[in-house]
Amino acid sequence: xxxxxxxxxxxxxxxxxxxxxxxxxxxxxxxxxxxxxxxxxxxxxxxxxxxxxxxxxxxxxxxxxxxxxxxxxxxxxxxxxxxxxxxxxxxxxxxxxxxxxxxxxxxxxxxxxxxxxxxxxxxxxxxxxxxxxxxxxxxxxxxxxxxxxxxxxxxxxxxxxxxxxxxxxxxxxxxxxxxxxxxxxxxxxxxxxxxxxxxxxxxxxxx
Numbered sequence: 001x002x003x004x005x006x007x008x009x010x011x012x013x014x015x016x017x018x019x020x021x022x023x024x025x026x027x028x029x030x031x032x033x034x035x036x037x038x039x040x041x042x043x044x045x046x047x048x049x050x051x052x053x054x055x056x057x058x059x060x061x062x063x064x065x066x067x068x069x070x071x072x073x074x075x076x077x078x079x080x081x082x083x084x085x086x087x088x089x090x091x092x093x094x095x096x097x098x099x100x101x102x103x104x105x106x107x108x109x110x111x112x113x114x115x116x117x118x119x120x121x122x123x124x125x126x127x128x129x130x131x132x133x134x135x136x137x138x139x140x141x142x143x144x145x146x147x148x149x150x151x152x153x154x155x156x157x158x159x160x161x162x163x164x165x166x167x168x169x170x171x172x173x174x175x176x177x178x179x180x181x182x183x184x185x186x187x188x189x190x191x192x193x194x195x196x197x198x199x200x201x202x203x204x205x206x207x
Contacts, residue, residue, distance in 0.1 A: 009053075016048075016056035016063075020196040023156065030063040041067065042081040049087055058199035065095040068152035094202040095152055098195060102146055102155040105194070109187040110142045124177035137173035144172045145188070155195040159188060 015033035017023060031039050041064040047053075048060045064072060064083075072083065072091050083091065111129075119127050125134035145159045161181045162169045171181050200206045 012048075012053065012056055016053075016059040018055045020193055023192075023196075030059070040071075040077060040081040042072065042077060042083055045087065045091075046080060046083065049084075054205070057205055058203060061091055061094055061203040061205075062098075062153075062156060062199055065091055065098065066152045066154070068150050069095070070150065071152070090204045093204065094199075097202040098153045098155050098198070099149070101195065101198070102153055102191075105191045106142060106145050106188070109184060109191065110138050110145070118179065119177045120179040121177040123175060124180060125173070125175050126177070126180050133175065137171075137176055141171075141173040141176070141184070156192050158192070161185060 011033060014022070015029050017029075023029065031041050031044050034044075041060070045057075045060045045064045048056050053060075069092065072088060072095075125131060125137045128134055129138075141161065144161075145154070147154050161172055161184055163172055171177075173180075
């Protein structure tokens with residue numbers, strides 16, 4: 001049994017990494033790594049709390065909060081997916097902190113001026129950031145990155161700033177040039193690092 005448990009822990013630690021570098025763009029993370037029927041993220045969180053897998057808890061809390069408050073508190077969940085009052089309080093508190101940071105940082109990133117990253121095309125809306133065209137493009141990108149509130153948080157998710165428009169790739173924000181997209185991609189990468197560093201604190205796992 002100790003050998004089997006050790007093997008299982010290797011799988012768990014790979015899917016619930018301890019470092020930001022372990023997130024990997026195409027790497028399976030969270031509950032999707034389990035074989036058979038995919039468990040509810042609350043079930044995984046409960047298991048890790050019971051087994052005191054402290055290294056995996058920050059990511060487990062994050063995966064549970066991604067679905068939002070309705071998923072955390074769903075009355076129709078099986079008993080093993082029902083969170084204790086203490087765990088639920090930590091999850092909700094962390095979700096609120098992550099959502100607040102996600103909204104503020106993404107707003108600053110998208111709506112800020114070009115600064116030292118000039119537009120690469122003459123008709124990019126960012127050249128006239130106060131225009132109606134720029135405002136409409138920025139709002140579309142912002143909503144795409146942060147998602148609706150009911151979904152919880154997408155703070156660690158790598159956003160797709162391009163969409164397939166009938167065989168052609170275009171920025172989610174109409175008319176936005178490649179230089180602006182590169183600036184947003186770079187800025188969001190830094191945001192994800194900040195979010196990762198926050199996880200233990202916002203979920204009350206330090207101290």
